[in-house]
Amino acid sequence: MTETNTLSLSDLDRRSRDIFRSIVESYLDTGEPVGSRNISRNPNISLSPASIRNVMSDLEHMGLLHSPHTSAGRLPTEMGLRFFVDALLEVGDLTQDERRQIDVQVKASQQANSAEQVLTEASQLLSGLSMGAGVVLTHKSDMRLKHIEFVRIEPLKALAILVGEDGSVENRVVELPPDLPSSALVEASNYLNSMIQGRTISEIRAELEKVRAADQAELDQLSQKVIDAGLAVWTGEDGVADPGTLIVRGRSNLLSDLDAAEDLERIKLLFDDLENKKDLIQLLGLAEKGEGVRIFIGSENNLFSLSGSSLVVSPYRDSNQRIVGALGVIGPTRLNYSRVIPMVDYTARLVSRILG
Numbered sequence: 001m002t003e004t005n006t007l008s009l010s011d012l013d014r015r016s017r018d019i020f021r022s023i024v025e026s027y028l029d030t031g032e033p034v035g036s037r038n039i040s041r042n043p044n045i046s047l048s049p050a051s052i053r054n055v056m057s058d059l060e061h062m063g064l065l066h067s068p069h070t071s072a073g074r075l076p077t078e079m080g081l082r083f084f085v086d087a088l089l090e091v092g093d094l095t096q097d098e099r100r101q102i103d104v105q106v107k108a109s110q111q112a113n114s115a116e117q118v119l120t121e122a123s124q125l126l127s128g129l130s131m132g133a134g135v136v137l138t139h140k141s142d143m144r145l146k147h148i149e150f151v152r153i154e155p156l157k158a159l160a161i162l163v164g165e166d167g168s169v170e171n172r173v174v175e176l177p178p179d180l181p182s183s184a185l186v187e188a189s190n191y192l193n194s195m196i197q198g199r200t201i202s203e204i205r206a207e208l209e210k211v212r213a214a215d216q217a218e219l220d221q222l223s224q225k226v227i228d229a230g231l232a233v234w235t236g237e238d239g240v241a242d243p244g245t246l247i248v249r250g251r252s253n254l255l256s257d258l259d260a261a262e263d264l265e266r267i268k269l270l271f272d273d274l275e276n277k278k279d280l281i282q283l284l285g286l287a288e289k290g291e292g293v294r295i296f297i298g299s300e301n302n303l304f305s306l307s308g309s310s311l312v313v314s315p316y317r318d319s320n321q322r323i324v325g326a327l328g329v330i331g332p333t334r335l336n337y338s339r340v341i342p343m344v345d346y347t348a349r350l351v352s353r354i355l356g
Contacts, residue, residue, distance in 0.1 A: 007062065007079075009087045017088065018045050019055045020064060024076045024084045028334045035073035078298035078333065081310075085295055085337055092338045094346055098129070102343075106350055115166045115355055120247050122327055122351050127250025130340050132331030135274075135313070136247040137283055138324060144200055148192045150174065150185040150226055158185060160230040165198055174229045188226040248274050254309070254331065266308045270330070287315040287326035293345045298333050308333065312340050314348035319356035327351065 012020065022042050023034045036052040039045055045052070056074050059065045064080035067073070076084065094102075102125060109121035119136045126134030147163040156178065161171045195207060208227070251274075254267050283303060287294060296303060296311040303311065312335065313328030328344050329335070 007064075007083055011062070015045070015047065016055050016059060019047075019052060020059055020076075020080070021084070021088055023056075023059075023065065023074055024080065024088075027076055028336060031332075031334050033068055033073035033075050038073070078300065081297050081333055082300065085297070089337055091341050094342050098343070099346065101125075101129075102347055102350060106347070106354065110354060114168065115164075116168060116245065116247075118351060118354055119245075119325070119327070120249070122347055123247045123249040126327065126329050126343065126347060127253060129343055130329045130331060130335070131250075131253050131256075132329040132335060132340070133251050133254055133274075134247075134249045134327075135311075135330055136325065136327040138245050144198045144318075145196045145204070146198075148196065148230075149189045150230065152176070152182060152185060158226070162201075172230075174226070176229070177225050180226070184223045184226055187223040188230070191223065192227060246274065270309060283313065283326055287313050287323070287328075293328075293341050293348075295337065295341070310335050310337075312337070312344050314344050316348045316351045317356065318352075324355070 009017070019039060022039050022045060026032075026034045026038070036049040036056060039052050040047065040049045047055075056065060059080075060067065060074065063077060064083060065074040066077050068075055105125050106118060106121050109117045115138070119138060123134035123136040126132075128134075144165045145162055146165045147161075149161045151159045151161060153159050153173070156176050158174045158176050159171050160174045161169065163169050192204065195204065199207070251271060254270070255264075286296070286303070293312060293314045296313070298308060298310065309330055310333045311328055311330050313326050315323040315326050318324045327348055329340050331340070
């Protein structure tokens with residue numbers, strides 16, 4: 001069997017490509033196995049059913065096709081779908097009506113003056129247009145801040161309250177040193193607020209490191225400990241990182257095309273992972289590794305228990321072109337890739353412009 005990473009278009013002759021393309025396109029359209037007799041009715045393929053079966057057998061030997069039952073037709077394997085997407089897929093373009101619909105719906109959410117509302121609308125929109133589940137992830141630590149405050153809630157615990165420039169409010173519990181006076185919390189809050197200026201947590205941390213290196217810190221040790229504890233919580237260095245905000249819309253779309261009990265169990269596992277925000281950091285990391293849209297098919301990765309599902313995802317950026325989140329579509333492996341890919345790409349670019 002040819003390995004996925006060594007198979008190229010030149011390994012298939014013209015008729016093998018045509019037959020393989022016909023099988024995959026039929027599968028993406030119907031989800032059903034494709035037989036040689038059906039392919040022989042394709043006006044672009046002038047071969048007998050017997051000749052087509054020989055080619056299908058060769059494609060199966062290469063690992064591109066498989067037969068779900070002895071007497072059934074063929075289906076593309078995950079490797080076959082990956083090969084089709086990489087080598088044969090003709091990515092379409094959005095129609096003017098589709099672009100207009102995306103523009104109107106996403107831009108209308110700007111009126112709420114909330115980044116989360118814009119992202120929620122983007123997720124809902126992707127779900128409706130793709131008939132899959134729309135997924136948006138944003139890092140909380142990338143929120144541009146307007147105000148920080150530490151409020152004691154127990155002798156050894158305080159609430160770190162962060163207010164973003166977009167009006168969003170986040171809070172986390174911070175462990176305090178023993179015998180910490182309330183004045184240290186006030187001093188820590190005042191010091192951080194004096195240097196926020198629309199920065200993110202990571203940018204504030206970098207600035208603090210510069211100040212320390214120059215021995216310019218104007219804090220006592222206890223106040224410094226409060227700041228260190230708060231930043232550790234918000235950047236995940238306390239071991240309990242909050243990976244970010246996950247917005248999922250259209251879960252029910254994933255239930256509309258199930259053929260067997262194992263499919264339902266797979267979708268249940270996927271729902272559990274989404275609910276628990278499992279693998280969110282990995283999702284953002286995967287999106288950051290390449291420019292533009294990335295496609296993950298089936299069990300190519302362990303993300304979100306995706307075996308049997310596909311993910312089309314693209315990063316979106318802030319005004320400084322930093323990647324601050326990712327959005328995309330989760331659906332069955334027979335997603336309409338040629339339509340979903342430009343849809344995700346256009347929406348990610350639009351969200352980047354709005355949030356930038």
